[in-house]
Amino acid sequence: MTPPQMSHSETESAADQPDTTLDSDIVDDNDGSDQRTMTDRTLLEARNLDVYYGDEQALTDVDIEIPEKQVTAVIGPSGCGKSTFLRSINRMNDLVDTARVEGDLLFDGKNVYDDDVDPVALRRKIGMVFQSPNPFPKSIRDNVAYGLKVQGDDENVDEKVETALKRSALWDEVEHQLDESGLELSGGQQQRLCIARAIAPDPEVILMDEPASALDPVATSKIEDLIEELAKDYTVVIVTHNMQQAARISDKTAVFLTGGELVEFDDTNKIFENPDHQRVEDYITGKFG
Numbered sequence: 001m002t003p004p005q006m007s008h009s010e011t012e013s014a015a016d017q018p019d020t021t022l023d024s025d026i027v028d029d030n031d032g033s034d035q036r037t038m039t040d041r042t043l044l045e046a047r048n049l050d051v052y053y054g055d056e057q058a059l060t061d062v063d064i065e066i067p068e069k070q071v072t073a074v075i076g077p078s079g080c081g082k083s084t085f086l087r088s089i090n091r092m093n094d095l096v097d098t099a100r101v102e103g104d105l106l107f108d109g110k111n112v113y114d115d116d117v118d119p120v121a122l123r124r125k126i127g128m129v130f131q132s133p134n135p136f137p138k139s140i141r142d143n144v145a146y147g148l149k150v151q152g153d154d155e156n157v158d159e160k161v162e163t164a165l166k167r168s169a170l171w172d173e174v175e176h177q178l179d180e181s182g183l184e185l186s187g188g189q190q191q192r193l194c195i196a197r198a199i200a201p202d203p204e205v206i207l208m209d210e211p212a213s214a215l216d217p218v219a220t221s222k223i224e225d226l227i228e229e230l231a232k233d234y235t236v237v238i239v240t241h242n243m244q245q246a247a248r249i250s251d252k253t254a255v256f257l258t259g260g261e262l263v264e265f266d267d268t269n270k271i272f273e274n275p276d277h278q279r280v281e282d283y284i285t286g287k288f289g
C-alpha cells in the first residue's frame, strides 16, 4: 500500500517550523565539472533500523550504507517498506502519528533522530520528490523559490531559481514563462519543476519515491536522464517498481522483501546478474512480487 501523499498544507506546515542548521561537517565539493565524481564514502547509514506503524512492523532490522553521489535504487514487492525506508531518511514519517522508529539513521555520521536535529533543517539537506508531480498553484518562479523563502533565504533568488531550473533540465522550456502557473506545465515538466523545487535549497541528498510512475515513456526517459545527471552533484535514493529502470539508472540496488527486511544490497549489476539470495533472484526474474 502506498501511504497517502502529503497535501500542500502538510508540506507547508512541516516546512514552516523554526529553522536551525543541522549539525554536520559536510563540505560542498561541487566544482561544477561534468565528470562524475563517484566515491564510496558513506553518506547515509541505517543501523538496526526498525519502523512500526502502531503494532505493525514495516521495517525490520535494516542495515545499509548508502554511498554519496551515486544513485541507489530501492526495489521490492508492494508493501515491503520501500516508501517507509525512504521517508525514515528525512523524517517524513514524523508526520504519521502512529509511526515509531528504533535504531539509528545516520546522515554523514549524525543520527537524524537525535533530539538536537531540526527536521526542517534536515529536509533542506535531504530533499524529496513524490510519485505524482505536486507543484503548488503558484508561478513557476514561486514554486522553485518556495524552499528558499521558507528558510529566509531571499538573496539572489532569481539566480538560484535559474540554476535550479537548469539543473533540472527545465530552464530551456520555461525561461520565457516564469510567471505562468506551474500547473499549466505537462506532467513531465511538472515533475522536473518539483525536482527544481527540491534542489533549489542546495540539498546533499534527493529522495525520489517512484518519480516517473505517473509519466509517459518520453517524460520518463527525460527524468531518468536527469537522475543520472543529478548524481554528479547529489546523492540520489530512488524507490521504483520498475526493475528495468533500476537496472538502467542506478549504481547500487537495495532489495526489500516482505516483512520490511532488506535482503540484499550491492552493485546494481551484481543484483541483476548474480544475486547472492535465491529470493532476490526469484523476485528479479518475476517469480513473485
Ligand SMILES: Nc1ncnc2c1ncn2[C@@H]1O[C@H](COP(=O)(O)OP(=O)(O)OP(=O)(O)O)[C@@H](O)[C@H]1O
Pocket (backbone or CB within 6 Å): 001, 002, 003, 004, 053, 056, 057, 058, 076, 077, 078, 079, 080, 081, 082, 083, 084, 085, 096, 098
Ligand atoms: N501511514 C501508514 N499507516 C499505517 N500503516 C502504513 C502506513 N504507511 C505504510 N504502512 C504499512 O507499512 C507497510 C510498508 O508500506 P510501504 O508503503 O512503506 O511499502 P512500499 O514497499 O513502499 O509499498 P508500495 O510499493 O505498494 O508503495 C505496509 O504494510 C503498509 O500497509
